[in-house]
Amino acid sequence: MAKFQPIRPMMWTNELKETIAFYVNILGFTCGEYNEEWGWASLYKDNAEIMLAKPNEHTPFDKPTFTGSFYINVDNVEEIWEQLKDKCSLCYEIETFEWGMREFAVYDNNGYLLQFGQEVTI
Known part of the structure; x- marks a missing residue:
């Protein structure tokens, strides 16, 4: 396969x-x-x-659109949070969620949503 x-x-x-x-x-x-x-x-x-x-000319394009986010798993979300929190437009601040991920989200310069997360034990 x-x-x-x-x-x-x-x-x-x-x-x-x-x-x-x-x-x-x-x-x-x-x-x-x-x-x-x-x-x-x-x-x-x-x-x-x-x-x-x-x-390209084959696809109409006005502005970036994406119906989701780009989720990036990292091994030290706290470090990345400290590096990015004052340099990016924030969607939400770092938080630990009940599903076992500590994560935050920012927007890139086009408005694409980038999430950074690390698995944690609750």
């Missing part, structure tokens, strides 16, 4: 350079590839990977 690999979301943005800067300068990602002609970039940090792209 075919094996699934880790998901690498493709996030559309009209502000490609600004979005690369947000993920690199604020979240600590590395830009592995950038192609201005294609309007595309690939970013990574540890085991997390994302791709950024300018929308």
